[in-house]
Amino acid sequence: MPFSSAARASEENFDYLFKIILIGDSNVGKTCVVQHFRSGVYTETQNTIGVDFTVRSLEIDGKKVKMQVWDTAGQERFRTITQSYYRSAHAAIIAYDLTRRSTFESIPHWIHELEKYGAANLVVMLIGNKADLRDQRHVLFEDACTLAEKYGLLAVLETSAKESRNIDEVFMLMAKELIARNSPHLCGEATLSSLPLDSSPVLMAQDPTAETHCAC
Ligand SMILES: Nc1nc2c(ncn2[C@@H]2O[C@H](COP(=O)(O)OP(=O)(O)OP(=O)(O)O)[C@@H](O)[C@H]2O)c(=O)[nH]1
Numbered sequence: 771m772p773f774s775s776a777a778r779a780s781e782e783n784f785d786y787l788f789k790i791i792l793i794g795d796s797n798v799g800k801t802c803v804v805q806h807f808r809s810g811v812y813t814e815t816q817n818t819i820g821v822d823f824t825v826r827s828l829e830i831d832g833k834k835v836k837m838q839v840w841d842t843a844g845q846e847r848f849r850t851i852t853q854s855y856y857r858s859a860h861a862a863i864i865a866y867d868l869t870r871r872s873t874f875e876s877i878p879h880w881i882h883e884l885e886k887y888g889a890a891n892l893v894v895m896l897i898g899n900k901a902d903l904r905d906q907r908h909v910l911f912e913d914a915c916t917l918a919e920k921y922g923l924l925a926v927l928e929t930s931a932k933e934s935r936n937i938d939e940v941f942m943l944m945a946k947e948l949i950a951r952n953s954p955h956l957c958g959e960a961t962l963s964s965l966p967l968d969s970s971p972v973l974m975a976q977d978p979t980a981e982t983h984c985a986c
C-alpha cells in the first residue's frame with residue numbers, strides 16, 4: 771500500500787508524510803509516549819477515548835518528514851473505532867509495558883489485528899515502555915527481540931516517557947525506514963545505521979546506556 775507515491779508530497783510544505791498508528795493494551799503508556807514526542811515533556815494522562823491525532827515534523831537528511839501519529843485507545847470497548855484507522859497507516863508501533871507481562875503476551879493479538887485490518891506491507895515495530903521502572907521489569911529485552919524476529923518486525927526499542935528515553939529515536943527510526951522503503955534509489959543503503967542509537971544494523975536497541983545488541 772499506501773506509502774508509494776501518495777506518501778511523497780513535495781508540492782506541500784514537507785517532503786514526506788507518514789501515518790503511524792500506535793496500538794497496544796490500555797495503560798502501557800502510548801499517550802505519554804506520543805505526548806513526549808510532540809512536546810518533549812512527560813505529563814500524566816487520561817485513558818484515550820477512541821483515537822487521538824498528533825503531528826510533528828522531523829528533519830532527516832535535509833528532508834522535511836511529517837509524522838502523523840494516531841494514538842489509539844487500548845480499551846476493548848473502543849476496538850471497532852480504532853480498527854477503522856489501521857487501513858490508512860503506513861506503519862504501526864505496538865507498545866507494551868515491560869513491567870506487565872500480560873501486555874507483552876498480547877502482542878501476537880495486535881499483530882493479528884494489523885494483518886486483518888491493516889495494509890499488506892505495513893512496517894511494524896515494538897516498544898517496551900516504562901523502562902525507568904527497572905526493578906519491576908517482567909519482560910526481558912531478549913524475549914522481545916525473539917518475538918520481533920519471529921514476526922519479522924522492524925525493531926524493538928525500550929522506552930521511558932517518564933525519563934525521556936528513546937522516544938524520538940523510535941520515530942526517527944521509523945521515519946528513516948519508511949523513507950528508505952519509499953525511495954527506490956535508497957533501497958539497500960545503510961540509511962538506518964546513522965541513527966543516534968547505540969544499535970547494530972539489525973535494528974534492535976533498548977536503553978542507550980545498556981547493552982543493546984540483539985542477535986536476531
Ligand atoms: N513509570 C512510568 N509510567 C508511565 C510511563 N509512560 C506512561 N506511564 C504511566 O502509565 C499510565 C498509562 O499511561 P497512558 O499513556 O495513558 O497509557 P495508554 O497506553 O495511552 O492507555 P489507553 O489510552 O487506555 O490505551 C499513566 O499513569 C502514565 O503516567 C513511563 O515511561 N514510565
Ligand SMILES: [Mg+2]
Pocket residue numbers: 800801802816817818841842843844
Ligand atoms: Mg492513551
